[in-house]
Amino acid sequence: xxxxxxxxxxxxxxxxxxxxxxxxxxxxxxxxxxxxxxxxxxxxxxxxxxxxxxxxxxxxxxxxxxxxxxxxxxxxxxxxxxxxxxxxxxxxxxxxxxxxxxxxxxxxxxxxxxxxxxxxxxxxxxxxxxxxxxxxxxxxxxxxxxxxxxxxxxxxxxxxxxxxxxxxxxxxxxxxxxxxxxxxxxxx
Amino acid sequence: xxxxxxxxxxxxxxxxxxxxxxxxxxxxxxxxxxxxxxxxxxxxxxxxxxxxxxxxxxxxxxxxxxxxxxxxxxxxxxxxxxxxxxxxxxxxxxxxxxxxxxxxxxxxxxxxxxxxxxxxxxxxxxxxxxxxxxxxxxxxxxxxxxxxxxxxxxxxxxxxxxxxxxxxxxxxxxxxxxxxxxxxxxxxxxxxxxxxxxxxxxxxxxxxxxxxxxxxxxxxxxxxxxxxxxxxxxxxxxxxxxxxxxxxxxxxxxxxxxxxxxxxxxxxxxxxxxxxxxxxxxxxxxxxxxxxxxxxxxxxxxxxxxxxxxxxxxxxxxxxxxxxxxxxxxxxxxxxxxxxxxxxxxxxxxxxxxxxxxxxxxxxxxxxxxxxxxxxxxxxxxxxxxxxxxxxxxxxxxxxxxxxxxxxxxxxxxxxxxxxxxxx
Numbered sequence: 102x103x104x105x106x107x108x109x110x111x112x113x114x115x116x117x118x119x120x121x122x123x124x125x126x127x128x129x130x131x132x133x134x135x136x137x138x139x140x141x142x143x144x145x146x147x148x149x150x151x152x153x154x155x156x157x158x159x160x161x162x163x164x165x166x167x168x169x170x171x172x173x174x175x176x177x178x179x180x181x182x183x184x185x186x187x188x189x190x191x192x193x194x195x196x197x198x199x200x201x202x203x204x205x206x207x208x209x210x211x212x213x214x215x216x217x218x219x220x221x222x223x224x225x226x227x228x229x230x231x232x233x234x235x236x237x238x239x240x241x242x243x244x245x246x247x248x249x250x251x252x253x254x255x256x257x258x259x260x261x262x263x264x265x266x267x268x269x270x271x272x273x274x275x276x277x278x279x280x281x282x283x284x285x286x287x288x289x
Numbered sequence: 290x291x292x293x294x295x296x297x298x299x300x301x302x303x304x305x306x307x308x309x310x311x312x313x314x315x316x317x318x319x320x321x322x323x324x325x326x327x328x329x330x331x332x333x334x335x336x337x338x339x340x341x342x343x344x345x346x347x348x349x350x351x352x353x354x355x356x357x358x359x360x361x362x363x364x365x366x367x368x369x370x371x372x373x374x375x376x377x378x379x380x381x382x383x384x385x386x387x388x389x390x391x392x393x394x395x396x397x398x399x400x401x402x403x404x405x406x407x408x409x410x411x412x413x414x415x416x417x418x419x420x421x422x423x424x425x426x427x428x429x430x431x432x433x434x435x436x437x438x439x440x441x442x443x444x445x446x447x448x449x450x451x452x453x454x455x456x457x458x459x460x461x462x463x464x465x466x467x468x469x470x471x472x473x474x475x476x477x478x479x480x481x482x483x484x485x486x487x488x489x490x491x492x493x494x495x496x497x498x499x500x501x502x503x504x505x506x507x508x509x510x511x512x513x514x515x516x517x518x519x520x521x522x523x524x525x526x527x528x529x530x531x532x533x534x535x536x537x538x539x540x541x542x543x544x545x546x547x548x549x550x551x552x553x554x555x556x557x558x559x560x561x562x563x564x565x566x567x568x569x570x571x572x573x574x575x576x577x578x579x580x581x582x583x584x585x586x587x588x589x590x591x592x593x594x595x596x597x598x599x600x601x602x603x604x605x606x607x608x609x610x611x612x613x614x615x616x617x618x619x620x621x622x623x624x625x626x627x628x629x630x631x632x633x634x635x636x637x638x639x640x641x642x643x644x645x646x647x648x649x650x651x652x653x654x655x656x657x658x659x660x661x662x663x664x665x666x667x668x669x670x671x672x673x674x675x676x677x678x679x680x681x682x683x684x685x686x687x688x689x690x691x692x693x694x695x696x697x698x699x700x701x702x703x704x705x706x707x708x709x710x711x712x713x
Contacts, residue, residue, distance in 0.1 A: 122305030147331035232301040
């Protein structure tokens, strides 16, 4: 392997775990996360994405950005197909638990459970905002939503998480700061 | 946010780190060969799909040709004319009429007028012998012109006489009353024609391959006598039988020629040239098979030298679990006629190790329209063929009853259900 296939292998070796972690936050299932990453890698490399003109972090970082975007779109495109199965999955498979640590700011097991209560777009907005550190404008652009819609998803998502986890004051404050800047229009 | 990272951010980060785990990278790396194979397949499929704008042919469909208004009855007296196609405007009464150019024998249109001027019996017969993609525009319908010395002296417009697609070797007939004949002969009241012999022409608004076209006959004699019209007898049934017999004879001759070419080659198993199609039906393969193959659209791509390549895509799936196997980078489309393979390309030897799952693997497919056994010198005659997708996987590892993986087994040849393909 010396071309794109070597690039793929390098990306998996160097950033595969991080990509799966990101995918897990979106879909909430470790195996599905690995499938999502594989599908995204195949999509990205099948398109023949070139890494020339990469950003300052180098070609791998640039390529990883393409794959992360593909993970997101694959997740969102597929959620309708998965929804039916997801409604039944708990009957066949116990949700994968994570080991909690007492010093966690937010108990991870609770957080994993709470995340599963969010609808896909809401969940994507929360992950992109609070994990990927994207701005509302970036999320709106990536999801083809208005910024107002993104704000609404974020607000509703944090509310839902708080229903399970209790108040998230700093997250709430961060969100409220943006809500002041952009009027939320509940059009739907 | 660097200084003021929220609890949520910290929680999500730890959750992602924990979910990815130490073994994730190892597991993903094990799948790299499979991912590389999938990428190759997708790239090959994209390449195969390039330039398909030239000619696209999918499964052959022959639509019903709908007769509107009065149900068909035995045809009224008329006679057959050769027909030309053009996009010229339909002339009106009083305008000069010129027959369209050279009349191809693709479509025959006959129009007859019988009876009184005020309510003549209109008879229309359209025999499509070999024009592909013919459809009649129901809104524009039919215009009947009576011509005398190159000038239109009468017209009858009959919207929505017939409508719909008319496949090759199909005949449509209509007989009924569709209104009065309007005339414009100087010195003669409207609705009347002096006694004599005229020419009656039918113009049918149609589309051929979605392009607007006027099907126009070169004209039939129309005898007017004592306020009544008649056209010579026309045996529609004979014309229909003749058209079908002619097409059938051509088809039979082409089949004989093809089979004569391949008859000595049927020594190898399917899909070798000349081999017989396995006993399959359009129903899905038996569920006991570890793999299934579905053939999607088949596309014919015109080449600059006039030949055509056949491409398509197949979906290879495991019926249960996952089947690791060496899958060819390109599968084969075999074209068959009367149960024998008449066109096929040699399978590629390049393979990728792929895990075939229930979600399926896209396999690009290739074929040809050149008659096998003719050293590429003969193209398949036009007509409908049955296309089969064929993929042979090697070293398949089938899951055992206890869920464990066994040793690599014998090659498995997976054949799709047939799809009809029309070669123009």
